[in-house]
Amino acid sequence: MREEKIGVIQIYAPQSGRTTEEKEHFYEMLQAAIDLFNERLKIFVIGDWNGHVGVDRVGYEDVIGVFGVGERVLDFCTLNNLKIMNTFFQHRESHKWTWYGWSNDRGEYVCRSMIDLIVCNDKRNISNVKSIPSESMDADHRLVVAKLTFKKLRSRPPPKRRRLNLVKLKEGEIKQRLNGKIADEVTTIDGECELLNVNEDEVADHWEMGEVRNDESLEITSNEVKAAIKRMKNGKSAGCDGLPAEIFKEAEETLLPYLVSMFNAAYKTATVPAEWSKALICPIFKKGDRTVCSNYREISFLPHMGKVYERILEARLRIVLKRSWVNGNMVFDQEEAPQT
Structure with missing residues (x-):
């Protein structure tokens, strides 16, 4: 990013079957990591959140876009003024799902969800986020890609020397x-x-x-x-x-x-x-x-x-x-x- 600095945090959140204490401990650690950054710094939190976002935006208009899917877990993002960028761009359904549940009995995917999220505090720096359904690499998660855009920093002109007339x-x-x-x-x-x-x-x-x-x-x-x-x-x-x-x-x-x-x-x-x-x-x-x-x-x-x-x-x-x-x-x- 040349002269511009950004903060990146990669996470893997506890799964839904883990205890409440373990989940609370994870979010406490994540909150402590975010607090280490300057509030003016551009922060990106990426990874498997093992949580869902919903389509109901009432009260969360600044956190999720109109293209969210699944259930809701938004309190943490609201507290830290973070935006879930997966939900701000319109794509067909297959480009929204990041995780698929496979059934051995039925021999097919029986459930799907958006749990691999790219979250940031300044949505102006991300112009697109989508998953690639064809890239699974024999896993139940799909590759999630984002397009980042940063404006070229303007070099500050040296202070003009005061000249006396x-x-x-x-x-x-x-x-x-x-x-x-x-x-x-x-x-x-x-x-x-x-x-x-x-x-x-x-x-x-x-x-x-x-x-x-x-x-x-x-x-x-x-x-x-x-x-x-x-x-x-x-x-x-x-x-x-x-x-x-x-x-x-x-x-x-x-x-x-x-x-x-x-x-x-x-x-x-x-x-x-x-x-x-x-x-x-x-x-x-x-x-x-x-x-x-x-x-x-x-x-x-x-x-x-x-x-x-x-x-x-x-x-x-x-x-x-x-x-x-x-x-x-x-x-x-x-x-x-x-x-x-």
Whole structure:
């Protein structure tokens, strides 16, 4: 059934000559088996019920069809909202009987009944049920066949990603509402947050540029933050925080004091919030077999908040390197000059 699951229970009920206790025990076991299934699951109970259904449908219209034969045993099906599908399709008499009683004295079948039943909780999945009178295989039961039909499951489309109409941010009213919302929601940074520790010795060894200096007097200014935001490109995908670069530009004046405070806290402690290092990774197919992972390249989307901070540090490093680079050579202080 591919993705669709069904529940099938095959039974052999006690014969009519068995004790009442044995029959009650059988139906208790059958009820326990049905209770194990989810009520939304399609359930099929098939086999020899050793019980009869009747032609009188009064009170049982949902359980049996108009083509039933024999006597009645319907309480169990009514309790569990099951349909006896043998009775819902019109066939000639020989295609209804599933059991024949043979008389050795008379040398012929003297009784017949419909006791091999196909029962389900959703009759829409069965389009035909009948017995095959010519297929007995030297037994008193006849082969019962059913035609099942299942609709092809529709694959659910992936949830659409909510897209922001960033062009409207340039409209005066929208921009004013944005800044007002930010002013109401954003609060002054206070207390500790989860930080990503930075080892200065490891950084120095990696870049081989000597001691990492952390001058607490060199605070990040609002002009540096403005310059970094101005350099950010529009139309770039946001990171896990969902904030595009356009938000920082259009709400710059409102966000500026909070950004300056946050960046200075990160600069003085040589740490950054762990969220800035979290990336959304999107695999892009290149060529070849789509089932091979090496045929994809990954694109990482980082939060723009961390990118603004990176641009500030990068601008400062460029100033330092520019001052130290003279005539194509790196100039060191006397005490930092390499030994030759």
